[in-house]
Every structure is written in C-alpha cells, then in structure tokens.
Amino acid sequence: NEKVMDKIVDLCKSKGFVYPGSEIYGGLANTWDYGPLGVELKNNIKRAWMKKFVQENKYNVGLDSAILMNPQTWVASGHIGGFSDPLMDCKECKTRHRADNLIEDFDGTNVAGWSNEQMMDYIKEKGITCPNCGKQNFTDIRQFNLMFKTFQGVTEDSKSELYLRPETAQGIFVNFANIQRTTRKKVPFGVAQVGKSFRNEITPGNFIFRVREFEQMELEFFCKPGTDLEWFDYWRSYCRNFLLSLGLKEENIRLRDHDKEELCFYSKATTDFEYLFPFGWGELWGVADRTDYDLTQHINTSGKSLEYFDPETNEKYIPYVIEPSLGVERLFLSVVTEAYDEEEIVSTDKDGKEKRETRTVMHFHPALAPFKAAVLPLVKKLTPKAEEVYDMLSKKFMVDFDEAGTIGKRYRRQDEIGTPFCITYDFDTLEKDNCVTVRDRDTMQQERVNINDLVAYLEAKMTF
C-alpha cells in the first residue's frame, strides 16, 4: 500500500523522526538521520531488546566490539571470498542489475544456490530483458563485494586496507574465549550486541528498510552440539514473544523456514521472521543455526584454540551457535507501521451538531513511545505549577511540555507523535485535590490521578 508508506514517510519527516541525510547539500541517497523523536524511539527499541535479551535472560551477557577489525576476521568469516551479489550491466542503457533479482522479478523463480552460469543461461533462455530499456543485451555476471573498504593510517596501500564490518556477529566470535573465561559462563550461554554495520547494497530502498549503514541487534548463543535444534526452537519463540510484547500484531508477522536449496551451506536450519510492511512482506529478523562454522573458521585462521572444555563431563568440543539477527531500522519501521492509524472521530459540538474529524495517531507501546507523557497547563497562568509536575516526571521519563493552543489541539499534536498520556493541570489541581487529568491516547478516556501517584501510574503502563 504505497499511500500508507508515503504517509508514514511524511509523518516521520515532518514530526522529527527521520530526515533525509545531508539534506542541505541535496542529500546522499539512502542515508537517513534520526531526529529528536526518532532518536528516542530508536534508543527505546535498542533498550527494549537489551532488556529482554540480556537483563531478563539468565543465559546472556552483552558486548560492544569495534567496527574496525583485523582483516583476517573477514577471511575467516567468508566475507572476503563470498559476501557478494551477482551483478550485470545492460549494454544498451548502461543500467546495473542484480541477476538474481531480474529472474525473481521475471517469473518468481527462486535462484538460491544457482551459479552465475546457471543464471546467465536462464536469462538467455527465457529472453529476460532489461527492465529499464526492454532490450536483451547484458554483460557477463560479476560478483560485487558488499563490504565497504577504508584505509587506516597515512598510506593508502593494500597493507593499510580495512573493512567496515558488515555484521556485528564476528566481534562476538573473536571474543568467545575472552567472554567465557572472564564471566566463567558455562555452555549454554549467549552474547548480545547492538551496533552499526555497513553493506554496500546494490539496491537500497523502501525508506529505511534497506540502507547501507544500519544497526543490528545480534545474539550469538553457544550450545552443545546435538542440543542446537532445541535451542533454535527456544530462540524462535523467544523472539516471537518479544515482538508480540511490543505490540506487533500476530497477523502481521510470519515465520518462513528456509528449504534445503535456500539454506547457507553451513546452516542446519534458518527461519526468517517476516513483517507485513506497507510495501509487502519483508525480512525483519533472521534466526539461524550456524553449527560450529564460525568458531571453526576462526580456529583454522587464527590458530588459536576456541574449544570449550565442559567441566562436568570433561569433554572438549566446539559449541554450536544459534543466531537471531535483527535490524534496528527494520524493527523501527515495523513499529511505526504497526502504530500508524487514521481514525474518524464523531463528536457533538455546543449546539448539538455532529462533528466529524480525522485523527492521526501513533499507537506506540508506552515503552517505545518517544515521550511517555505530555504535561499541559490548562491556561498559561498555571504554567509555573505545571512545570513542577514536569520537573518531577522528567527525572524518570522523557516528557513533553506544551502550553500553546487549545487543549484539543495539544491532544492532537501528542496523538500524532504517539505520546500515550496527556496530563492536564487545572484550577482544581491547585485549589482542590492535587489531582491532574490523565487522558489516554488510545481510548481518549480521562481519569483524575493524584500527582503523588503519577510516577507509579506511568511506570505500570510501561511494562512489557
């Protein structure tokens, strides 16, 4: 639904969630900056993930490893040899295409596991033409590596060449022994990390869905070989529950298992969590049983022992790994899509006439909402007293303060940015009961709450 996507993008830009990157210089394609509300939503998403996957999970610990790594890392991981897309150019109009996309878009054929020759033959046999000019005159297919290259130090030669990491996972694998030794964790245990990754994607797009600079939230869960498929199931349901607890609807999530042809050669099982974005189903979260592939590769490349010694059975083994890997931007886009709503509201005015209006509202889960509450003095005269409430609440949460315009207009503004509670300070608050009116964003119901109970009231609403 293109219209919904446009509306979401417009709202994100106009309210300060997401701006086009480097805009005053005409932008830089497919880069995005997160504005005052976007940075809150993004941080809340990352905090929610860390809370569920580290704080509340007794198996897991956290890590923050460097973006720049010894290039041997990418030899071991297979990214230098194999992390590439099959590209071909149209000789007529000089546009560049991914061969696999050309075939999939042509007749839906899944080309996972095909060689370049197989794809080339298929394109010729079926007469697949350039989507841009309609001719069939392509170059051969070449593999294009997706890693960003950069240089360290003063000379730009091959010895100083480095890569921006294309995933956070390898920072975890190279620290496996460090973490196991220093935490004295026994297998099974997991290491969770949130951080930037970079991929020189050929076809970025769909707003923040596919970008070249993005953040990942990855867990590498180490377990005993043979127990891996049980843990694979455990993490799949853990991930699913996490999404549901943050308000994503069941019908907008589907789990798609990779069949044998699609599986990576080292993976025993992989499930993609797909979300129904406005442009259709797209991968949100990949959960994979990576066997002992990564640790074995690092053992072979570094010559270091990364085996685990099980003190209970006196066995030595290389742990198997279950990896749930989630993109921050993709969860951001899912959360925004899920939250976006336009409601028709019918009310009666002073003269008893029916009034209809459309309310744009973001139904964010309170734990994710940029502002948890907005404090609104009924009239400007009450601003100093209302500010006392603001000062008290802002020690605990992000809260907004708004004294401009009618109460109705202020409610609508907060609805649009997804603030779950509006707190109005009126004359009764001051003169009678020390209570404020708390208005619920979703039900629009109001209730009186004592100022002394406000923090506990809001905290209770934020659990997930």
Ligand code: ATP
């Ligand atoms: P896709 O098939 O969409 O390119 P992938 O299978 O290459 O994704 P993984 O390598 O499994 O993705 O990465 C794990 C997660 O990281 C993805 O599920 C997604 O949430 C996120 N991710 C990967 N590439 C990008 C990107 N270019 N922009 C934003 N998020 C990304």
